[in-house]
Amino acid sequence: MKDLSDYRTSYEKSSLVEENLPSNPYKLFDKWFDELCESNSVIEPNAMTLSTVDFKNRPRNRVVLLKKISKKGFVFYTNYDSRKGIDINNNKNVSISFFWPSFERQVIIEGICSKISAIDSDKYFYSRPIESQIGAIVSSQSTVIPNREHIENKFNSFKLKRPEISRPSNWGGYIIEPRNIEFWQGRKNRLHDRIIYQYDEAKWSISRLSP
Numbered sequence: 441m442k443d444l445s446d447y448r449t450s451y452e453k454s455s456l457v458e459e460n461l462p463s464n465p466y467k468l469f470d471k472w473f474d475e476l477c478e479s480n481s482v483i484e485p486n487a488m489t490l491s492t493v494d495f496k497n498r499p500r501n502r503v504v505l506l507k508k509i510s511k512k513g514f515v516f517y518t519n520y521d522s523r524k525g526i527d528i529n530n531n532k533n534v535s536i537s538f539f540w541p542s543f544e545r546q547v548i549i550e551g552i553c554s555k556i557s558a559i560d561s562d563k564y565f566y567s568r569p570i571e572s573q574i575g576a577i578v579s580s581q582s583t584v585i586p587n588r589e590h591i592e593n594k595f596n597s598f599k600l601k602r603p604e605i606s607r608p609s610n611w612g613g614y615i616i617e618p619r620n621i622e623f624w625q626g627r628k629n630r631l632h633d634r635i636i637y638q639y640d641e642a643k644w645s646i647s648r649l650s651p
């Protein structure tokens with residue numbers, strides 16, 4: 441295996457300059473996201489790492505897909521009874537992060553997580569391909585299963601029966617209302633740009649963090 445200590449990249453593609461920053465971080469997030477989409481070079485640009493902590497304060501993270509950004513926050517969908525669902529039920533403080541290596545950019549968001557409305561979850565659930573809907577119905581996410589066949593059999597026998605499909609009440613969306621959003625732009629000599637927006641008393645303040 442290659443010596444990992446030899447991996448070294450100089451980041452030189454862009455910068456974050458105070459004079460050009462919007463007062464609202466959503467604007468910067470949108471701009472960065474548009475650039476990713478326009479480049480057509482990033483696979484799953486909306487994949488984000490979601491960190492939660494369990495009742496013993498043990499952290500765990502996993503990748504989920506960002507499906508919507510509203511004025512209130514960042515939305516993803518999952519099984520409410522999954523491990524992350526149980527964690528969030530117990531502790532609504534979560535963190536999400538994005539790493540877009542081809543742009544040498546990272547975004548880290550800390551916030552408060554809550555379920556979205558059943559109506560909004562329905563809207564998204566029924567917009568998914570039928571196979572994905574069935575997948576969500578037959579999978580008790582995060583529980584131990586005996587083997588691969590077990591879940592495939594469940595899927596196939598559900599499909600064969602052709603029952604009317606309705607969104608399981610334990611599957612739906614969460615919204616993360618950000619408390620702070622940090623934008624990281626890689627720079628030369630490890631002197632990266634880190635700009636953090638913090639939400640307090642209904643307004644955003646901007647600070648620069650040491651790299």
Ligand SMILES: Cc1cc2nc3c(=O)[nH]c(=O)nc-3n(C[C@H](O)[C@H](O)[C@H](O)COP(=O)(O)O)c2cc1C
Nearest residue numbers: 484487502503504505517518519522523524525582
């Ligand atoms: C690219 C990618 C996208 C994923 N998107 C989702 C998602 O949107 N929702 C979800 O529940 N799991 C998603 N997963 C699976 C999760 O990473 C994880 O395995 C699953 O949600 C169970 O996590 P938990 O046991 O910690 O609750 C995705 C995984 C990858 C690699």
